[in-house]
Amino acid sequence: MRKVYWGYAANENLSNEELIRENYQGIRPAPGYPACPEHTEKGTIWQLLDVEAHTA
Structure with a gap:
């Protein structure tokens, strides 16, 4: 989403490990935090x- 719709680091x-460690450019919006x-x-x-329905 961040590469296609928001235009961050298209290339x-x-x-997966790097994504989990948040080694990427961009915003991390979340309700209740400063960005949102x-x-x-x-x-x-x-x-x-x-x-x-999707959690225990």
């Missing part, structure tokens, strides 16, 4: 992902 080719301080969207995200 980058990182391994709005907490009210958490409920919408929870519903869209159908979290209760």
